[in-house]
Amino acid sequence: MKALSSIYTWADERLGLDDLLHFAQKKRVPEHAHSAWYYWGGISLFFFLVQAITGVLLLIYYRPGPDAFESTRQITYEIHFGWLIRSAHSWAANLMIAAIFVHMFSVFFMKAYRKPREFGWWSGMVLLLVTMVFGFSGYLLPMNELAFFATKVGLDIPNSLPVIGHKIATLVRGGPEVNEFTVQRFFALHVVVLPALFIPLLGFHLWLVQKHGNAVPPAEEAKPPAQRKSIPFFPNFMMKDLAMWLIALNVLALLASMFPWDLGAPADSLKPAPTGIHPEWYFMSSFQVLKLFGQWFPGAAGEALGMILFTLGLVMWFLIPLYDPSGKSGQRARWATYFGLFALSILLVTTIWAYAALN
Numbered sequence: 001m002k003a004l005s006s007i008y009t010w011a012d013e014r015l016g017l018d019d020l021l022h023f024a025q026k027k028r029v030p031e032h033a034h035s036a037w038y039y040w041g042g043i044s045l046f047f048f049l050v051q052a053i054t055g056v057l058l059l060i061y062y063r064p065g066p067d068a069f070e071s072t073r074q075i076t077y078e079i080h081f082g083w084l085i086r087s088a089h090s091w092a093a094n095l096m097i098a099a100i101f102v103h104m105f106s107v108f109f110m111k112a113y114r115k116p117r118e119f120g121w122w123s124g125m126v127l128l129l130v131t132m133v134f135g136f137s138g139y140l141l142p143m144n145e146l147a148f149f150a151t152k153v154g155l156d157i158p159n160s161l162p163v164i165g166h167k168i169a170t171l172v173r174g175g176p177e178v179n180e181f182t183v184q185r186f187f188a189l190h191v192v193v194l195p196a197l198f199i200p201l202l203g204f205h206l207w208l209v210q211k212h213g214n215a216v217p218p219a220e221e222a223k224p225p226a227q228r229k230s231i232p233f234f235p236n237f238m239m240k241d242l243a244m245w246l247i248a249l250n251v252l253a254l255l256a257s258m259f260p261w262d263l264g265a266p267a268d269s270l271k272p273a274p275t276g277i278h279p280e281w282y283f284m285s286s287f288q289v290l291k292l293f294g295q296w297f298p299g300a301a302g303e304a305l306g307m308i309l310f311t312l313g314l315v316m317w318f319l320i321p322l323y324d325p326s327g328k329s330g331q332r333a334r335w336a337t338y339f340g341l342f343a344l345s346i347l348l349v350t351t352i353w354a355y356a357a358l359n
């Protein structure tokens with residue numbers, strides 16, 4: 001114990017560890033009926049760390065380009081525990097996106113986007129978009145049949161944007177077809193460009209949380225200060241966060257080992273697309289909106305209209321801190337809550353509808 005304490009003193013004299021400890025202890029986390037929602041940002045962070053670690057392990061054997069499928073086959077069937085790492089990476093990607101959605105809606109309904117947390121909201125939205133592009137680009141990398149056709153279908157989403165849509169889709173594909181050039185591009189995006197955007201943005205997001213602390217929901221804010229309870233972040237809340245991480249790890253371990261991620265057949269552009277091909281679940285809502293508009297208003301105009309409406313909705317969602325600013329509890333605040341409920345319902349209904357329409 002004495003040895004540990006002298007090592008700490010030695011390091012503290014050189015690195016100023018005590019200052020860091022005081023900084024962490026200064027932040028307090030509010031305790032109230034809705035405190036459980038504060039865990040979801042941390043859970044998203046946990047899955048991101050899993051992605052970084054398993055992603056680097058996959059990089060040891062994965063080869064993009066013409067060898068994409070063969071190297072993924074080796075990882076899945078020949079490399080010791082390769083299947084588990086690949087399965088954990090695929091499951092954690094989905095769990096991360098699900099956790100971010102829960103985090104975003106809970107932050108929304110707690111009105112944590114209000115002054116001074118606007119940049120937390122905006123940086124979070126960009127993190128979500130980057131994470132969805134991570135998912136989309138990663139999905140193609142094994143170059144199996146499912147990934148190939150799902151990417152083709154997925155690229156119909158930007159393709160339906162008027163004027164620039166076709167150019168974007170061709171640029172992303174690296175030509176008119178999805179092939180090994182697309183894999184090479186997606187690989188560069190997935191392991192270089194997106195992490196280079198994501199990591200500094202995440203640092204900014206977390207720094208803002210440290211700076212402003214956690215927001216309390218309006219009902220709690222209305223209480224007199226003496227009735228509001230809080231606990232120190234370090235070590236009290238951090239221990240609870242870590243307990244959540246342990247639960248998240250268990251869920252991931254169970255899913256990855258009991259339902260190993262499938263590989264399937266190699267992509268073959270000459271074969272017809274299997275029936276019911278569709279993008280990943282988090283794109284199903286926009287996929288369904290496009291499909292519906294295409295049916296209601298036949299021709300390219302229908303899909304373009306759907307895409308424009310979807311983009312407008314996203315822009316309104318992004319700008320919510322400007323419509324519902326701090327300290328307001330009247331009409332506007334109520335409309336913001338209705339907008340959130342409407343957005344959540346549209347997402348759920350169109351996603352379920354999209355899956356039901358496949359059968």
Ligand code: HEM
Binds near residue numbers: 113
């Ligand atoms: C990779 C994605 C993300 C990670 C790792 C992440 C991480 C975190 C963490 C650890 C916190 C502090 C704990 C908490 O309140 O849950 C937090 C808070 C926050 N996040 Fe995120 N976040 C992500 C995405 C998002 C998204 C998509 C949004 C909304 C569009 C968002 C908006 C916010 C806001 C406004 C806060 C402050 C909440 C408060 O004051 O109570 N974040 N985030």
